[in-house]
Amino acid sequence: MKPGDVLGPSPVGSIEAAPMRVMSDLLRDPNPIHLDRAATRRLGLGDRLVNPGPINMGHLMEMLGRVGAIRRLTLRHLGTVREGDRLVAGGIVRSVEDAAGERRATCEVWLDRDDGERLLAGTAVLAIGDD
Amino acid sequence: MNGPPSPESLVGRRLPGGTLVIAPTDDAALRGILGSAAGPAGEAHPLFGFIGAMRGMGIDWHGFFALCGASADDGPMMGETDLDLRRPLATGQAYAVTATIVGFVRKEGRRTGPFDVVTLQVDIADESGPVAVLRQSIILPRAAR
Numbered sequence: 001m002k003p004g005d006v007l008g009p010s011p012v013g014s015i016e017a018a019p020m021r022v023m024s025d026l027l028r029d030p031n032p033i034h035l036d037r038a039a040t041r042r043l044g045l046g047d048r049l050v051n052p053g054p055i056n057m058g059h060l061m062e063m064l065g066r067v068g069a070i071r072r073l074t075l076r077h078l079g080t081v082r083e084g085d086r087l088v089a090g091g092i093v094r095s096v097e098d099a100a101g102e103r104r105a106t107c108e109v110w111l112d113r114d115d116g117e118r119l120l121a122g123t124a125v126l127a128i129g130d131d
Numbered sequence: 132m133n134g135p136p137s138p139e140s141l142v143g144r145r146l147p148g149g150t151l152v153i154a155p156t157d158d159a160a161l162r163g164i165l166g167s168a169a170g171p172a173g174e175a176h177p178l179f180g181f182i183g184a185m186r187g188m189g190i191d192w193h194g195f196f197a198l199c200g201a202s203a204d205d206g207p208m209m210g211e212t213d214l215d216l217r218r219p220l221a222t223g224q225a226y227a228v229t230a231t232i233v234g235f236v237r238k239e240g241r242r243t244g245p246f247d248v249v250t251l252q253v254d255i256a257d258e259s260g261p262v263a264v265l266r267q268s269i270i271l272p273r274a275a276r
Binding site: 029054059065122 | 157165182
């Protein structure tokens with residue numbers, strides 16, 4: 001792995017309601033915008049459920065986990081993901097160095113909707129192999 | 132509601148915190164919704180560095196917003212996530228979770244109007260020290276001051 005290497009693009013299938021309920025349970029956070037379309041309408045958020053932010057991070061982590069072990073992930077949350085959206089995770093290696101006794105890659109990373117809107121953007125540090 | 136508290140009164144404030152145990156069934160449920168392969172035996176998915184922090188900080192979002200003089204109706208948003216995964220989290224192990232408000236910055240956008248950025252630090256630790264450290268900023272829109 002070397003600077004300039006591209007990560008992904010890694011497509012994520014259509015965002016569905018059932019995983020939102022699982023994430024709400026895992027977070028112990030029964031926020032109705034993830035669970036109840038009537039609530040999203042009532043709050044002026046449209047007819048589709050809002051995907052919990054950690055699921056979006058999780059999809060990006062899945063792509064990164066296929067490259068190396070995540071040591072640090074810094075992300076800005078730029079947009080809202082809704083039921084039915086299709087996402088694409090991607091990234092590019094910016095540097096490779098030895099640190100803390102292992103080979104590490106620092107990568108610019110992102111999660112986009114398939115219409116091109118950027119939803120997450122940031123930096124990941126991954127522990128990678130030597131080759 | 133009495134309006135937003137002063138930064139001085141919030142920065143340094145400890146939240147209740149608590150104990151985190153990631154059940155193997157929780158890990159399987161998360162991997163199921165992400166389409167993730169099973170990790171090494173006993174190792175939890177790295178996203179539990181975030182989920183565990185939220186679960187273990189000892190206060191729900193409504194309580195946190197109230198502490199900051201805000202509510203969910205104000206339209207709070209996630210700002211920046213900085214997740215430092217120092218060692219893998221394990222399923223079935225008890226971790227101590229401590230949470231502190233470490234930042235509170237007042238800002239004003241030309242289009243957005245006034246808002247505050249509150250930053251939380253949540254440490255998930257075992258007897259050897261922090262395993263995962265999360266810094267999470269939350270954007271709290273404010274009515275015109």
